[in-house]
């Protein structure tokens with residue numbers, strides 16, 4: 073079995089690092105490499121890249137993740153996840169359905185679903201075979217300023233569902249403890265790590281919140 077997919081059998085916890093849009097392949101790899109020791113999962117997300125660049129960057133990150141023992145999850149695009157042998161895919165409301173992704177990626181793949189502030193969407197995703205549920209945005213996000221906002225109480229409510237809960241949106245090492253106390257199993261972070269004065273220290277601090 074792919075060792076990165078084996079995590080699906082356990083209860084994943086920790087930092088779910090998400091990449092910033094960065095068109096420079098070498099720079100993206102150099103920014104991510106020192107952070108991988110602190111990440112449970114890495115999501116490749118680049119909303120600005122064309123398909124060729126996305127393919128190139130996803131393949132480079134997959135090689136780094138395989139080396140580091142971190143599961144790579146590709147945002148939006150099950151076909152790209154399959155092409156580079158990633159561990160899974162993250163699907164939002166506009167990104168296609170779980171069944172199609174499952175058919176393409178197989179039973180072991182990690183398929184995550186955005187639930188925003190909507191517990192009914194989380195129930196439906198659970199019934200459709202999702203592997204984790206993402207809620208947010210919990211804090212103002214400079215990456216996604218117009219993101220719908222969610223309250224920590226939603227994480228408590230989602231404890232009734234049998235899947236890992238991911239919190240996203242404006243998360244930093246300073247504000248994450250309230251979300252973890254509310255039940256977040258993973259914190260998904262872009263700016264709170266990559267825009268920090270010392271990204272490695274920020275990633276380490278996120279990781280330490282789960283120990």
Ligand SMILES: Cc1ncc(COP(=O)(O)OP(=O)(O)O)c(N)n1
Nearest residue numbers: 147162163164165186206238240260
């Ligand atoms: C872990 C995680 N949670 C939520 C999202 C957002 O997905 P989506 O709503 O499809 O928005 P985009 O990221 O595609 O702009 C995510 N990517 N990851």
Ligand SMILES: Cc1nc(C(=O)O)sc1CCOP(=O)(O)O
Nearest residue numbers: 208209213215241242261262263
């Ligand atoms: C990609 C994304 N999705 C969100 C949601 O609420 O679904 S918030 C968000 C942005 C996450 O980046 P940062 O950590 O910089 O705020």
Ligand SMILES: [Mg+2]
Nearest residue numbers: 148163164167
């Ligand atoms: Mg999406």
